[in-house]
Amino acid sequence: MRLFVSLTPPLEAVQTVADAVTELGRVPGVRWSPPHRWHVTLAFLGEVDAVGVPPLARALAAAAAAHEPPRLRLAGTGCFGDRVLWAGVAGDLDRLSALAAAVAHAGRSAGAVGESAEPGEQAYRPHVTLARAAGRGAGGELPRLAEQLAAQLAHLSGPTWTAREVQLVQSHASDGRYEVLESFALGGGSP
Numbered sequence: 001m002r003l004f005v006s007l008t009p010p011l012e013a014v015q016t017v018a019d020a021v022t023e024l025g026r027v028p029g030v031r032w033s034p035p036h037r038w039h040v041t042l043a044f045l046g047e048v049d050a051v052g053v054p055p056l057a058r059a060l061a062a063a064a065a066a067h068e069p070p071r072l073r074l075a076g077t078g079c080f081g082d083r084v085l086w087a088g089v090a091g092d093l094d095r096l097s098a099l100a101a102a103v104a105h106a107g108r109s110a111g112a113v114g115e116s117a118e119p120g121e122q123a124y125r126p127h128v129t130l131a132r133a134a135g136r137g138a139g140g141e142l143p144r145l146a147e148q149l150a151a152q153l154a155h156l157s158g159p160t161w162t163a164r165e166v167q168l169v170q171s172h173a174s175d176g177r178y179e180v181l182e183s184f185a186l187g188g189g190s191p
Helices: 011-024 050-065 093-109 138-153
Strands: 002-007 030-032 040-047 071-080 084-091 127-133 165-172 177-185
Touching (some): 071 127, 084 138
Antiparallel strands (some): 002 165, 071 084
16 A cells, blocks of 8 residues: 555645635646645655554554644745645744654654655655646646745735644555545644
């Protein structure tokens, strides 16, 4: 199973950005991600055998319990090359980065190899993926869209939310669906 670990912002925290994306409408060569799928990836774990999920879940529960919940908000936009259009994340970034490092370490210690969520990106860059290029050479529109979104959102500061749990998510390649397998409370709460 293809797994990643993430935080999911509540709908009210992403609504302003979702409204701005809706205003942009359909763009040839761009595949928008629906807001109900928006998440902040902490670690991409890659393919994990089903028998590896229980020890992974235990390691993730311990990592989550050892970290206080970060307060976050969406802020800014940008692109990863010509493939991904994203909204940035602001707030308790030191706390968020420490949590991401702990989650990645927990994954490795439980035998999940993992890999960078965005190939070529080494440092943790918290973001929410808004859109992807829908084919070779289709990403030329993404930088323009990032500029348009930045202009629309420049005067707005997204509402903050407190991330209270970490989610272990399975990505189903066959239909693009995400399935939350388990959630783990942050800050010493019960898993």
